[in-house]
Amino acid sequence: MIPETTHEELDTVLTRAAEAAEPFGALAPADRARLLNAVADALDAAAAELVPLAIAESNLSEGRLTGELKRTTFQLRMFAEVLDEGRYLEATIDRADPDFALGPKPDLRRVQLPIGPVLVFAASNFPFAFSVAGGDTASALAAGCPVVLKAHPGHPELSVRTGEVIVEALRAAGAPEGAFAVVLGVETGTRALTDERVKAASFTGSVPGGRALFDIAAQRPKPIPFFGELGSLNPVFVTPAALEERGAELAQGYVTSFSGNAGQLCTKPGVLLLPAGHGLDEELAAATRNVGPHRLLNERLHGGYCDRRAAVTSVPGVRVLAEGSAPGDAAEGATPTLLETSAETLLAHRDELLEEVFGPLSVVVTYGSEEELLEVAAALEGNLTATVQHAEDETTDLARLLGVLRERAGRVLCNGWPTGVSPSPAMQHGGPYPSTTDARFTSVGTAAIDRFLRPVTFQNTPQELLPRPLRDDNPWGVPQAVHGPR
Amino acid sequence: MIPETTHEELDTVLTRAAEAAEPFGALAPADRARLLNAVADALDAAAAELVPLAIAESNLSEGRLTGELKRTTFQLRMFAEVLDEGRYLEATIDRADPDFALGPKPDLRRVQLPIGPVLVFAASNFPFAFSVAGGDTASALAAGCPVVLKAHPGHPELSVRTGEVIVEALRAAGAPEGAFAVVLGVETGTRALTDERVKAASFTGSVPGGRALFDIAAQRPKPIPFFGELGSLNPVFVTPAALEERGAELAQGYVTSFSGNAGQLCTKPGVLLLPAGHGLDEELAAATRNVGPHRLLNERLHGGYCDRRAAVTSVPGVRVLAEGSAPGDAAEGATPTLLETSAETLLAHRDELLEEVFGPLSVVVTYGSEEELLEVAAALEGNLTATVQHAEDETTDLARLLGVLRERAGRVLCNGWPTGVSPSPAMQHGGPYPSTTDARFTSVGTAAIDRFLRPVTFQNTPQELLPRPLRDDNPWGVPQAVHGPR
Structure with a gap:
């Protein structure tokens, strides 16, 4: 001691x-x-x-x-x-x-x-x-x-x-x-x-x-x-064209990004916006279940994670894609949890769903239209990062989406994952409150x-x-x- | 209205x-x-x-x-x-x-x-x-x-x-x-x-x-x-060599700087540090008395000025070099007031004497030794400016003095007056609290x-x-x- x-x-x-x-x-x-x-x-x-x-x-x-x-x-x-x-x-x-x-x-x-x-x-x-x-x-x-x-x-x-x-x-x-x-x-x-x-x-x-x-x-x-x-939510927005082009690859990449280091990164993606009817439920769930247990940094964080996980999971309209674990004994480690809900539910429960969960949990959010996608973007608090997964040929108005995101984040990414922060001259790791002060x-x-x-x-x-x-x-x-x- | x-x-x-x-x-x-x-x-x-x-x-x-x-x-x-x-x-x-x-x-x-x-x-x-x-x-x-x-x-x-x-x-x-x-x-x-x-x-x-x-x-x-x-006090430190070289010129320059625009400038020099026995009392007083009345910006400021002037003047050990005026009727305008005290008194009454007086008042402070000069410098709160009047051949350790001042000011001047702030690429108008936040x-x-x-x-x-x-x-x-x- x-x-x-x-x-x-x-x-x-x-x-x-x-x-x-x-x-x-x-x-x-x-x-x-x-x-x-x-x-x-x-x-x-x-x-x-x-x-x-x-x-x-x-x-x-x-x-x-x-x-x-x-x-x-x-x-x-x-x-x-x-x-x-x-x-x-x-x-x-x-x-x-x-x-x-x-x-x-x-x-x-x-x-x-x-x-x-x-x-x-x-x-x-x-x-x-x-x-x-x-x-x-x-x-x-x-x-x-x-x-x-x-x-x-x-x-x-x-x-x-x-x-x-x-x-x-x-x-x-x-x-x-x-x-x-x-x-x-x-x-x-x-x-x-x-x-x-x-x-x-x-x-x-x-x-x-x-x-x-x-x-x-x-x-x-x-x-x-x-x-x-x-705290930062680090949302990821997937366009319909990106889904069509490489849906399975995106599912795997996202799970790797949110579950790595047991989700204990400040740039962990907390929500993934996917077009409604994306058809990736099984791939996302399987990739998530594929990740083994990881002990969180300490017992205090483990306890906090279990509480937040329970709160988010119990929001009406949130369903479980991969249940993961959050055992009473922190030494057993947690396996990642993946939830799913609609943009409508997200917007109705901002306090619970737009706030960071520190640990291996993330939420897939389905959107019905480009307008709804932009509505979610506009509802975001300050973030360290915001990511857009798009395709070469796009019908989504990316300029408009990026215009909304750059007001709410310190780093805007295209076709990448927010985890991994290069220490270099052009890096910005700091965004509007509450991501930084x-x-x-x-x-x-x-x-x-x-x-x-x-x-x-x-x-x-x-x-x-x-x-x-x-x-x-x-x-x-x-x-x-x-x-x-x- | x-x-x-x-x-x-x-x-x-x-x-x-x-x-x-x-x-x-x-x-x-x-x-x-x-x-x-x-x-x-x-x-x-x-x-x-x-x-x-x-x-x-x-x-x-x-x-x-x-x-x-x-x-x-x-x-x-x-x-x-x-x-x-x-x-x-x-x-x-x-x-x-x-x-x-x-x-x-x-x-x-x-x-x-x-x-x-x-x-x-x-x-x-x-x-x-x-x-x-x-x-x-x-x-x-x-x-x-x-x-x-x-x-x-x-x-x-x-x-x-x-x-x-x-x-x-x-x-x-x-x-x-x-x-x-x-x-x-x-x-x-x-x-x-x-x-x-x-x-x-x-x-x-x-x-x-x-x-x-x-x-x-x-x-x-x-x-x-x-x-x-x-608020900023904008102290001016005169070395013995500078006094010897151009005492009368400094007296006139200081009065011009502190009394201009009725002392209502954020860089107005609020204190002038002079070697004890400087012999400039009469010149300073005459130059001050030479300045005509100037109405302050508004009645509220006039009232605040009169109050602060009375408080500073009544500090034990502060004497009047040029009494100036602070009439009950703001429309009459105020003529500048110049006070004098010792570094010892200044250090014993920091709350009154190291705080800005907004208006045509300034305080001459006599110091007995270089150590005392440095003691006053070290006692300063944050300032927009700090000025040193020195000579070509100096015995005063200017490097040491400037080293103390640059920790307490946003702009350090040599052989000039702090009023007049050039809008240019190398200007810094902002110093440690309370001069700026x-x-x-x-x-x-x-x-x-x-x-x-x-x-x-x-x-x-x-x-x-x-x-x-x-x-x-x-x-x-x-x-x-x-x-x-x-």
Whole structure:
């Protein structure tokens, strides 16, 4: 049993983080890149120790966790490249202009600076990639912000050990003390969130948990940015033409996507819209029954899943395609459940049916007309993703459908499945509420670094006092956007 | 007397704004640029009508208001250029990569889309540039967001008339109905802020007013971004070397900066840090007494100013350098008041002395040592600006001082005055709380458009269904950042 962080310990962690902010933020990007690469190397080297810990605490498979650790160190190295590239600094120079239209303009130079110590609430469902060494940590460290990592109670041993690997790697590579620390305990997290030394926070988890923390952040005497990734339904819309072209393939692909990792992915498709009379019931049921039992991440989630499954199943007009299991003993694991209903029922029971079920359950929804399809699309809350399965030759007005979906999602997919989120420059993992609390930002991909930066302008400042990215001699060789007369 | 907007009228305005969001946002940037230029032209053409209205309702001078209208139309045309340039779309393309390190990667394309209808709360102190046709309106319209403008009660007639000019110009230029509307009434504003059709809001005004609205925005069932510019002290630090080099010039420059427009600027310097024994008392007092009376914007502000002036003046250890006036009859106008105290007193009475006084009052603060100077810097709340007046040859550790100030301000100035904010690419008008509610964004300069945009990624989407900025043939000719294999 790993003890929770005491108030005194938390105070020490926050003091060290606040003290580290200046020296850590002042490092040259290449030096912070070196630190990120050192952390990635150390985690890769510790894989044989960390993966078994993760298996024991998450019930996820070795293959999945080995891949996830690889993704985690990939992300750290990706942010090292972001630092080497330097565009994230958005260095902008407006040279003085005595002839400016509104009167003489001074020399103005704007750059992104680290926002300060960041509190990261780790997720349960990705013990590596959205946890201690995950994308939030990587992007915050890359930005130059010390990180206080509040471990998820689902995998405490892994969290502590991963934290030790990170701290040791940072120390060996010469990082300032206090740039990273792991803390434990629910109350520790909320206490830290109200502390003035914390300047931003991020979170991945449930809607109620995330909203409670968002409210705390917003109600501080000095509010701070809070990036919460909460719940998402991730609907998939199949057109009649796509059904005709590849119905069986879609049935199998959908079941694979919603049931993988026991449905415990933030982009798991929660509903599949199919034309009425689709004729795929048997294929969908068979594919679902074909999936073996999978233990959920922990007993609390198992219990929550069983409750939500019972509630959704009991909505009048919802029928069972594949019953699956949700046994009283979490250790037995759950097999996936597939339900079916009509668009009419979905629209009549939005509170139950348009809300995420975290776990291996999904709902097939039949629609009678294109208008009904659009009505369902328009009824959606904010989502991380929305997917359209279409054919080459379409009668469905895809432009109209995509126009509705892009207002309700951060990522719109065609002919793919929403699970699988590539960490790359064009990725957006963040959509309208409740999928995230701030749809202007992403938690996956290179743009995730933008969450932890704040612009500052320097006016008429002597060269030697300017931050290096703003100097004329550009010692770090970063991209500079230069405006005004030369 | 102009009546307040009724609930029914507001509902109609919001419905029209929501309906306009899609067609207005879908316009090509060049077409929205044309609309912005048409609005600018119409406002310039209406100057002879609008400026006298502004004088009558704001007590500001004709010269100031004529210049402010020029600034306002400059800003509209500046955002037209931002649209023509297209970089604000941040079009990013990751080509599909079958050999991606984490497994085959789909085609991903990310672009900034308008966030939806924006509610703008106009300011009192800039009847043009931060009001109906101000920077918030210009940047939101540029982003493709319909604007619902809540008029400031200080200048209702000007607001309504400016709104008519804008609506007429937009209509004549072919904009969708509902892209812009003016509403009136305090309760109208808060009602609109809770309406689900409003997707973001901006505000310029007082700390209590702005915080109350921020709280409403954050507590909505679906929170929305709220960009509030609240209060700022805008401290100026004079080094001993600068005092020695140009003390008299600094005294005059400071008085001009803090007393201009009756001190009713968000960047008015509220405190001037001078070395103890500076010997400028007489010059400062004489320059202050030299400034004639100026009516404040309205009676409410006049009353608030008189109260704050009395409170600050009565702090033990504060003495009067130039008493100025704050007459019972607001029509008489106020002459500027200059006070003096020590850094010790300032630090002992932070609540009174480190909080903005809106109006023609400022405080000279003497410091005994460089350590004390840094202590004052470190005690500052968040500010829009912080200024250092230094000399060529310095003994003061300017790097250390600027390091402290940049953590507490959005703009750091050397050897200038904070009043006067150039609308340009490198401007940052937004600092840590309470100067703004979100220091990651600016309300002045081209980057102000970023507040009203939200990224969406399109995955494996056919060319004809992609937003134009993401298409391979790039019909709008916008900058595209392309990654991955060609």
